[in-house]
Every structure is written in structure tokens, then in C-alpha cells.
Amino acid sequence: MRFNLNCGVDSGCFRGWRRACAAAVLMSMAFLVQPATSEAADESEIGGVPIVIGNPEAERKPVPDIDTSEMSRNEPEPLSDGRPRERGGRRPVFQSLPLLSVSVEGNSEVNKDYILSVVTSKVGSPMDQNRLGKDADAIFELGFFSTVDYRIVDESGGSNVIFTVVENPSIEDIKFFGNEIYSSDTLKEICFTKPGMIFNRVFFRNDLQRVKEKYQQDGYVMARVNDVQIEGTVVNVYISEPKLGEIIIQGNKRTKTYVIERQLSVKEGDFFNATRLRYTLSKLQGSGYFEDVNVGFEPAESPEIINLILTVVEAKTGRIGISVGYGTQSGFSGGLSYNDSNWGGRGERFGIGFDLGDREQYWLTLEQPYMDHKVFAWKVGAYKRAWDDLAYYDDDAYQFDYNEDREGVYIGAGRKFSERSKFSWYLTTEWQNVDIAPQEGASPTQPQLEEMESGRNFMITGRITRDNMDPYTSYPKGDVEAINVEKGMEALNSDWSYWKYWLELRYYVSLSMLTEMFERNFTVDDIPPILAARLIAGDADGYLPWAVDYTIGGDNTLRGYKDKRFRGDQIFLFNAEMRLPVHKSASLVLFYDTGKVWDSYRGEDFDFGDLAESYGMGVRVRTPLGNLRLDFAQGDEESRVHFGFGEMF
Numbered sequence: 321m322r323f324n325l326n327c328g329v330d331s332g333c334f335r336g337w338r339r340a341c342a343a344a345v346l347m348s349m350a351f352l353v354q355p356a357t358s359e360a361a362d363e364s365e366i367g368g369v370p371i372v373i374g375n376p377e378a379e380r381k382p383v384p385d386i387d388t389s390e391m392s393r394n395e396p397e398p399l400s401d402g403r404p405r406e407r408g409g410r411r412p413v414f415q416s417l418p419l420l421s422v423s424v425e426g427n428s429e430v431n432k433d434y435i436l437s438v439v440t441s442k443v444g445s446p447m448d449q450n451r452l453g454k455d456a457d458a459i460f461e462l463g464f465f466s467t468v469d470y471r472i473v474d475e476s477g478g479s480n481v482i483f484t485v486v487e488n489p490s491i492e493d494i495k496f497f498g499n500e501i502y503s504s505d506t507l508k509e510i511c512f513t514k515p516g517m518i519f520n521r522v523f524f525r526n527d528l529q530r531v532k533e534k535y536q537q538d539g540y541v542m543a544r545v546n547d548v549q550i551e552g553t554v555v556n557v558y559i560s561e562p563k564l565g566e567i568i569i570q571g572n573k574r575t576k577t578y579v580i581e582r583q584l585s586v587k588e589g590d591f592f593n594a595t596r597l598r599y600t601l602s603k604l605q606g607s608g609y610f611e612d613v614n615v616g617f618e619p620a621e622s623p624e625i626i627n628l629i630l631t632v633v634e635a636k637t638g639r640i641g642i643s644v645g646y647g648t649q650s651g652f653s654g655g656l657s658y659n660d661s662n663w664g665g666r667g668e669r670f671g672i673g674f675d676l677g678d679r680e681q682y683w684l685t686l687e688q689p690y691m692d693h694k695v696f697a698w699k700v701g702a703y704k705r706a707w708d709d710l711a712y713y714d715d716d717a718y719q720f721d722y723n724e725d726r727e728g729v730y731i732g733a734g735r736k737f738s739e740r741s742k743f744s745w746y747l748t749t750e751w752q753n754v755d756i757a758p759q760e761g762a763s764p765t766q767p768q769l770e771e772m773e774s775g776r777n778f779m780i781t782g783r784i785t786r787d788n789m790d791p792y793t794s795y796p797k798g799d800v801e802a803i804n805v806e807k808g809m810e811a812l813n814s815d816w817s818y819w820k821y822w823l824e825l826r827y828y829v830s831l832s833m834l835t836e837m838f839e840r841n842f843t844v845d846d847i848p849p850i851l852a853a854r855l856i857a858g859d860a861d862g863y864l865p866w867a868v869d870y871t872i873g874g875d876n877t878l879r880g881y882k883d884k885r886f887r888g889d890q891i892f893l894f895n896a897e898m899r900l901p902v903h904k905s906a907s908l909v910l911f912y913d914t915g916k917v918w919d920s921y922r923g924e925d926f927d928f929g930d931l932a933e934s935y936g937m938g939v940r941v942r943t944p945l946g947n948l949r950l951d952f953a954q955g956d957e958e959s960r961v962h963f964g965f966g967e968m969f
Contacts, residue, residue, distance in 0.1 A: 420478040463522035488519040492553040539595030565625040574665040637662040680706040698733040720762035728752035754867040775815035796828040822858025844901035860889040875962035880934030880955025888919030909938040
């Protein structure tokens, strides 16, 4: 026995399907299944594909008409000898005699009671052929039968109804064709229908729905079941998995095409995946190079291929910054800078500028931040800093102020270990000239002067990073872990040799559960409340010069304390922030900082019971000049106000 369940699709239908796919992907990335058409009079659909296995209405024989023209409606017809006929003889059509029995025949595997459970015609009830027809339909809808019929056998005092069924064959195998994304074994595991079971249209319809949902959940929204054919005892399922053809990028006048292409999470020949496409669009939008990114589709020669069109609208990436600020350590300051995040349309970051005041500094940087397993990220730069009124502490007691001048140049490069790896490495070489001097009027001791040693430093810093951040959200989400090793070398007239190594962890998680907890929506402009945390722990091998000591204190490490309040060769620092958006351009921050630096050469040991602490709140305001940061912190020694740009981490 062979049942063909073919789905014919002409070219016009397919073009319409593709247009529908494009619209659906753009609006909701909904799972699309192409409905097939069939000329069969009675059919059942499985996963959008019509399956014709028998007909519940096939050859149902009506009860023959009975001639009642010469019969009394109330009295039985008399016998030939004139005697009256007793009731139970020939039935007048106007009477509604009861059902004497309801039974099933033709079933061998399907339980009789299970079949009769859907029959509403019961023994003792009046016979109703409309109801019997509906009962036959209900039996057919159980899915186990290719045909369902019934017949009526009249007896004295009523009628017997017998439903006759023809069971579907037992399934020996389910075969999938056209599937490359998932193996046939994977798809079979999804199906409830197994070899040895009687084929059931209803069960298999649900099986194909589960197959569809598997593709949908993984982003393959254009995959569909094209056809289902039952040949004897084998079910053949034909699946279509469309692929991407040509990817056309248009609208970019300044940005190089390769800069866009390297951000794509999809490429030619890939199976179409709406999740990866959505990630790509978010990544391009988040790069800052474009005001808008749109996606469209074009038909290809093969119906299994879809061409993708990306249209971008470029944004202005160069910005001039003018800053005027006040810091508790630096006093009043001002500066001018120019930054371009897409320098030359190559995705490079260029920056030049200066700040004046007690924290005077000048800088020039050029960086290519993108990296993968083939493309190197790199950076070069130079800087000069002159910091005045830094405080010298001895045994946590203030001694005097000093000034520190530092100038240097650096160059670095790195890349990922493999194409899909979250791990990367980065190597930076830096040369510094450091000049440290007590302020006029200070009275340092000779050991203190020797400790505040000026000199030249040539160092190489290596970093291995595991980046588990979600690159496609407009807010930080995920975690980053980095191991850093720094080696000071007595080369190029350098004065110091040392080893430093430290671990840095950063963690960001959405606090969307606050909405349910407080029954209030805390999400603003798609940005939810965020819990952010950072931990830094480090040590050193050998004597660390004053110029390269670990230091904490100030607006970027331990708020509520003076800049570089603690210094030494061992460090522990923990920062936690709850970032609550209150406006699309402003947010409120609650924070807690704790940490300390110990100097082992002074006999100090790493001690968690000796940590300094601070807590407070701050505000963040997004402006054309950058993200302004203002923090009010209460430390163990005093309260301080910190002003700066950008998040602390």
C-alpha cells in the first residue's frame, strides 16, 4: 500500500512565500511554514502538509427508504387472514426506535473501548444518522484509521450499529530527507511516533510540530516541512533548509566594506538563522558607526537560496570635547579633545587631547580594537602626565605632599586563539620616564626619599582574557576574566627589574526581577537595572619600585579616599554597583567599595580583616561629551565627592 502526500508549489507561489518570509523576519523573526495545497476532497494536514489517508465519509451506505404510503401511522398492518399484526413487525418511518447495540469491527491493534469512547450514540438512545456520521468522523479523527464507515442492522424493536474501521499500517521506519542542520537520529528523538507503532495522523502532526519548534528555537525560522509520503510501512519526511546566498552591503560611503563584513555573524552558504542575523544587526548598530541598519531579501535562482541585503546609514563618529570640571583631588580643570571611533572608515579609534589643572595630562592614541583569530587588534600611543599634591602616608599617617611627572609611549597587539574562542591574548610594550619629588617645604626622611625613587622603566605586559560578554545588547551583560603578568626589564636604559601579576574579574547581570518584586517597571529605553561587580587581586615577585607599586584610592578604584591613598606590592579590591536607569540619558548608582594594598617589605601581610571600605551613591548623565559621573562616597576616614567621565568599570 502506498499513500502519496505531495505538495505542489509553483514559482509564483514561491515568490510570494519569500516575500512573506522577508516581512516576517524583519518584524518578528517568526517561524514560517509553507502551507501546501491539494486537490483532494478530504484531507488532513500534518505540519502544514496535507496528508490523505482514507476518507471518513467513504461509501457510507444509507438506510434504504421505506414505502409508507399505505401504512397506518399508529396501527400495524393486518395479516393476510385479517388478524391484526403485533408490534415488532415492519417499522413505520415516523417512529424513532432505540439502538440495541453499538460495536466496532475491523480493529486488531486499537482497543475497542478506546474507539467507542468518542462515540456519542449510546444503547437505548434513538437512532440518529446525523449523529452516527459525526461519530464516524470522531473515530477517524483518532488518527489510527485509513477509512471509517458504519452500517445499520434492523431487528425487532430497534437497530444495531456497527462501525467498520481499517487500521493504518504499523510503522517500520521514519526517514528524513533534506535535513543537514540536524541528523535524522536527532529528529527521530523528537518524534513520539516510533517504529513498531500504528501510524497515527494526529500523533505525527504533533511530531512535525515539535520538529518545527526545534528549528524555530534555534533560529532557523525559514526551515519547513515540504512533503510527507507514506510508502507501505515507511514514513518519508522531506525538509527544506534555506541557505544564504549573496550578502549585499550598501549605503556605506565612508566605512570600508570589510569593516562591516567582519562584524557579520552570518556568511554566504550558511543556513539562514534569524538569531544570528538579529545579533549581526545589533552588533552593527552598537558599533556606533551607523545611525540605522536595515535588512532585506531578494530571490535567487534556486528556491533554496535567499540573498541578503544590508543597508546602512552612516553616523558622524568624530567628536570634539570641551571639558570643565572640579575634582576633590584635582580642583578645577579643563581640557580639549578630539575623538573618532571610525578613523578613516577603518573602524580605528583615534584620540588626541589635553587636560589642565592639578592633574595635567596630554595624550595621543590610535587603536584598532577589533580582533578575531586572523585579525590582530593593536594600539599605539604616547602620553605625558603631571600630577600635583599627591599625599605620602607612612603607617596610615599623612606625612607630606609630593608631585609626580610621568611620560611614556606604548605599543600593543593581540588576537583571539581561534575563530569561536572566547579567549584572547594581548601583549603591550611600554617605556616610561618617571620623576617623583616632594613638594617644596616637605621634610621627608632619607629612607622616604630613597623609597620615592625616580627612574626609567621598560616593561612588557601580557594578558589572557576570557570575554563572555553579550556583544549584542545595548547594556553590559555577561562576565570577563583576565590574567595579567607584567615584567620590568633592565633594557633600553631601564632602571628596574621586577614581576607583577594580578587577576581581574568583571560581572554584569540584569536585575529585571525587580519589576516583579516591586510591581514597577524599572526598565528604561530597553535598559534594565544592572548589578555590576569587579574584583582585582594581585601580588609581586621581588622588590617593586615606588613608581610601579599597586595603588588604590580615588575615583577609579576606592572611592571615598584620596588618590593613591594605599600602595604596596599586594592588592585586593572589590567594587559593586547597582545601576538603576531613571531616564534614557540618566541613571542612579548605589555602590560599595572595599580594598587595601599591603607592602610586604614593611612587614605588612595580606589581611581581609584590614580592608578599607566606602559606600555611597552617584548619578550618571549621558551627554554629547560622554557619560558624566558624579559619586558621593563615605569612606572610613572622610566623605568625598568624585567627578569623572565614563563608568568606573
